[in-house]
Amino acid sequence: MDLSISSPFRGAFPAPTSTFILNPKSRCSHSLNFFKHRNSYSKNPLFSRQKIPIRAQVSDPAVDDGFVIDDVPHLTDFLPDLPSYPNPLQNSQAYAIVKQTFVRPEDVVAQKIVVQKDSSRGEHFRRAGPCEKVYFKSEEVRACIVTCGGLCPGINTVIREIVCGLNYMYGVDDILGIQGGYRGFYSKNTLILTPKVVNDIHKRGGTFLLTSRGGHDTQKIVDNIQDRGINQVYIIGGDGTQRGASRIYEEVEKRGLKVAVAGIPKTIDNDIAVIDKSFGFDTAVEEAQRAINAAHVEVESVENGIGIVKLMGRYSGFIAMFATLASRDVDCCLIPESPFYLEGKGGLFEFIEERLKENGHIVIVVAEGAGQEYLAQSMQGIDEKDASGNRLLLDVGLWLTQNIKDHFTKERKMAINMKYIDPTYMIRAIPSNASDNIYCTLLAQSAVHGAMAGYTGFTVGPVNSRHAYIPISHVTETQNTVKLTDRMWARLLASTNQPSFLNCDESTGGKVCKDTIDLINNMKITSI
Numbered sequence: 001m002d003l004s005i006s007s008p009f010r011g012a013f014p015a016p017t018s019t020f021i022l023n024p025k026s027r028c029s030h031s032l033n034f035f036k037h038r039n040s041y042s043k044n045p046l047f048s049r050q051k052i053p054i055r056a057q058v059s060d061p062a063v064d065d066g067f068v069i070d071d072v073p074h075l076t077d078f079l080p081d082l083p084s085y086p087n088p089l090q091n092s093q094a095y096a097i098v099k100q101t102f103v104r105p106e107d108v109v110a111q112k113i114v115v116q117k118d119s120s121r122g123e124h125f126r127r128a129g130p131c132e133k134v135y136f137k138s139e140e141v142r143a144c145i146v147t148c149g150g151l152c153p154g155i156n157t158v159i160r161e162i163v164c165g166l167n168y169m170y171g172v173d174d175i176l177g178i179q180g181g182y183r184g185f186y187s188k189n190t191l192i193l194t195p196k197v198v199n200d201i202h203k204r205g206g207t208f209l210l211t212s213r214g215g216h217d218t219q220k221i222v223d224n225i226q227d228r229g230i231n232q233v234y235i236i237g238g239d240g241t242q243r244g245a246s247r248i249y250e251e252v253e254k255r256g257l258k259v260a261v262a263g264i265p266k267t268i269d270n271d272i273a274v275i276d277k278s279f280g281f282d283t284a285v286e287e288a289q290r291a292i293n294a295a296h297v298e299v300e301s302v303e304n305g306i307g308i309v310k311l312m313g314r315y316s317g318f319i320a321m322f323a324t325l326a327s328r329d330v331d332c333c334l335i336p337e338s339p340f341y342l343e344g345k346g347g348l349f350e351f352i353e354e355r356l357k358e359n360g361h362i363v364i365v366v367a368e369g370a371g372q373e374y375l376a377q378s379m380q381g382i383d384e385k386d387a388s389g390n391r392l393l394l395d396v397g398l399w400l401t402q403n404i405k406d407h408f409t410k411e412r413k414m415a416i417n418m419k420y421i422d423p424t425y426m427i428r429a430i431p432s433n434a435s436d437n438i439y440c441t442l443l444a445q446s447a448v449h450g451a452m453a454g455y456t457g458f459t460v461g462p463v464n465s466r467h468a469y470i471p472i473s474h475v476t477e478t479q480n481t482v483k484l485t486d487r488m489w490a491r492l493l494a495s496t497n498q499p500s501f502l503n504c505d506e507s508t509g510g511k512v513c514k515d516t517i518d519l520i521n522n523m524k525i526t527s528i
């Protein structure tokens with residue numbers, strides 16, 4: 001049988017044994033379930049304009065191999081008559097001898113790469129990269145870039161590479177910088193960005209465009225986009241920012257504007273779902289080593305030295321976990337995802353005393369979001385939020401330092417030497433390292449290719465090392481956290497040999513242990 005479908009993903013199937021005609025309109029409900037799009041963009045030209053016969057394996061029509069494509073929106077979903085143009089990269093010197101300049105429309109990136117013979121193939125995303133057709137003429141583009149939320153190493157590299165990518169690859173020379181985050185759309189003047197203006201900014205930490213929390217007013221932002229004649233919006237920011245980007249995309253679609261909205265995920269905490277890792281994370285982990293080294297040098301030079309290093313990580317303990325794994329000088333790592341307790345058997349005090357007896361010193365790394373529930377108990381009524389609505393954290397480093405001091409000096413009558421290091425902002429206020437710089441370049445170029453090709457409402461990022469376009473709504477659905485049930489956390493426990501805090505103790509009334517077990521039971525079990 002001939003299989004004729006309108007999807008760009010028609011090539012993503014196994015070798016044929018037989019073929020058949022597949023009605024384009026029925027692709028989502030076809031019994032073979034090849035196309036289980038989470039988002040069905042029936043007006044997407046790539047879906048509806050091409051009808052190319054393909055061949056697919058039909059060994060058993062009842063088989064559902066669980067192949068799902070989570071595609072991103074396209075401008076033609078709500079502007080069906082938009083003209084397209086050949087991609088100018090066709091004549092680019094840079095791509096002149098590249099074997100395959102353009103990504104194939106049917107190329108997808110699998111979210112699940114460890115599979116078993118009979119397991120479902122799972123979710124897939126559109127592969128990022130230059131497309132054969134673009135939906136903007138170079139001279140028609142008026143792009144803008146905005147950065148929101150906290151700092152992260154590499155933001156300036158992303159800004160630089162968006163500007164250079166647009167200009168060098170697509171001949172775009174009308175690029176605006178929105179200053180000071182979302183509120184800058186309606187309260188500040190814009191900057192004119194050219195390759196010359198941004199030439200050196202990647203060597204600096206921070207953001208050349210300034211940033212802020214709060215101030216997201218969708219109507220005012222989209223009014224401003226419309227008034228200024230902006231038709232490509234590049235939004236660099238974390239989970240909050242991506243939620244804001246999603247609102248902007250929805251409003252743009254509602255108003256029927258030809259405006260591509262591209263999100264570039266930024267977060268030092270590595271808490272953005274789906275993507276492998278956020279840019280600047282490696283740089284931050286590397287910088288954290290300096291603080292850990294300092295703590296180690298200090299405490300091994302004195303008697304009963306206890307070093308505490310507090311690292312960023314609001315809800316996700318990735319920086320603390322990776323800095324610990326990288327360092328080997330850390331005795332214990334405390335993260336928000338893993339409840340711990342101080343007193344009694346299997347508790348932190350007992351472990352500290354053991355290590356002091358064994359080695360004469362101990363280094364503890366604590367993520368800023370760890371133990372917040374205990375701090376909240378001891379400082380009742382404090383529940384402040386920042387301008388974006390993020391809960392302001394209580395200082396777990398100071399709390400831990402005080403509790404450990406009290407325990408050893410007052411209760412155990414032991415002399416200790418406490419060194420508390422809080423490098424919080426130091427690890428994110430630096431320029432990105434070499435590998436993050438390369439990563440930022442890929443993100444920026446992929447975002448530019450995606451917007452030029454007319455995709456919108458997307459976030460770009462690596463999924464199993466391949467850059468993909470992910471619907472913004474997908475990355476904001478959940479938050480990436482350290483899974484205690486994954487092997488990575490077990491690797492850390494095996495490396496530090498610290499307590500898992502799963503042993504119940506009388507003094508906690510078994511509560512902490514129960515909390516932990518409930519937490520783990522509620523977790524989706526994944527393995528890395």
Ligand SMILES: Nc1ncnc2c1ncn2[C@@H]1O[C@H](COP(=O)(O)OP(=O)(O)O)[C@@H](O)[C@H]1O
Nearest residue numbers: 149150213214215216238239240241243244388
């Ligand atoms: N749910 C939301 N809807 C719209 N805008 C949001 C939302 N959450 C956060 N924002 C906006 O995104 C920006 C950055 O958010 P924030 O949480 O501070 O940092 P990050 O994006 O790094 O997580 C702020 O301007 C904030 O107003």
Ligand SMILES: O=P(O)(O)OC[C@H]1O[C@](O)(COP(=O)(O)O)[C@@H](O)[C@@H]1O
Nearest residue numbers: 149150238266267268269312313314
């Ligand atoms: O910059 P602020 O407002 O002091 O916020 C600090 C917080 O920002 C973070 O770096 C995360 O920021 P984002 O949510 O912007 O990625 C946290 O690690 C930290 O708790």
Ligand SMILES: [Mg+2]
Nearest residue numbers: 149238239240
């Ligand atoms: Mg955030």
